[in-house]
Amino acid sequence: MEPGLARAFEETWPAAEYADAGGFRVGRGLGAGGRVSSARVIGTWAPEDIAAAEAIHRDWNQQPMFRVPDSDGALIAALAAAGYRRDTPTAIMQAPVASLTGQPIPPLTTFAVWPPLAIQRDIWSSGSINPARQAVMERVAGPKTAILGRMDDRASGAAFAAIGGEAAMVHAVEVLPQFRRRGLAGWMMRQAAAWAADHGATRIGLADSRANAGARAVYDRLGFVEVAGYAYYARPS
Template sequence: MNTPQLQDWFDALDATWPGRAVHALGPWRIREGAGGGQRVSAATTAVGDVSDAEIAEAEEFHRSLGQKPLFQIRPGQAALDARLAARGYRMNDATELRAAPVTQFTPPPRLRSIMHWPPLALTREIWQGDHIGPERVAVMERVEGQKTALIGRDGNDADRASGAAFVACSGRIAMLHALVVLPNMRRRGSANYMMCGAAEWAQDHGADWLAVAVTQANAGAAALYTSLEMPVVGDYHYRSL
């Protein structure tokens, strides 16, 4: 099984967490986020650097959409990163893409990870408690192709909901988003069960890999993905005013 290339991971990231629209402007792809967060509101480019004039055009277009200028910086774009820093843009949310083959995960015990679509009221309630509101659920609803929400069940009490997540497929890659474990249910195995359940679902729907995006500041999540032997396969960060 061949490992996907760097661009494959980013293509899957875009396909499984899409903005309301993506606008082509010169070297840019500018996402229209509709309140769905940074990832669906950022401008990206496939080149390593652009001119100040092209940056100014992207800034103006962002504002025409009613959103603040925001750029996602991917590997190989150090020159663009430096140019934005010189214009006063601050770096935030350094993020890692982590992934592993779906066959690497152990299927969870029965009823520890329950798949369903559309999201149940309970799933939405769990997400809302972690600031994943209607705008981000709308992002999930825009995904084309195979997708599912899931509810986790506590490792000590299978009758209690412990968390929720969203998974979607893009070709050989399934990506998990919006993983939330309720505060009083943490460190009891639920996140592990949800990840393993997501991998099982992904395999059943034709994917070879399960991937996630996690901020470097989220030490707890990073520890989980390290324990699941999901190495870093890519990274990005944002520049904002």
């Protein structure tokens, strides 16, 4: 991943704490999922660093897991030899902020607020964004906001956006099932872009599971392009 986007990717969804093991940095996620509970390369690593990273994971009572770029064939091979298996292939996508801000958002459809409203937390909790993941948002040090989406005169969707450097990242996009496939996610992304523009960001990015074809179609229509990819590697339990 290009350094500026990589910075935003890490700064806008941080772990509770970090520990280094040779060429790896391990995140302590406190139940908030693989993004913040995995080890990633930060420098030249040696085979024994894998075991050192595993030891940190075990000390923190979390499953040993590595987040590996698709381009890192050496680490992928080393992990496969150690019994690790690939999971959740993910695409990193980005778009110029200006490309999402030219179309007016229908009145009362989206809002950018911080801290999140109780209804936004309820929407997140109804999906996969549990309280541990919501706690990640509180740890972000830079500019951040919660996006509220509305349809049929009721709260229908929520998302989180934050800025690292000159790039904004969008996380935790959730639309209630009865309101999906009606364009709300797209309007929420445009609201995130408008907020990002107001805070000086020039591009906006996100991470999307490759299995999530519906979301990928939305992002493609909005003009996002894939710029990198990664997957998680863990041993079968």
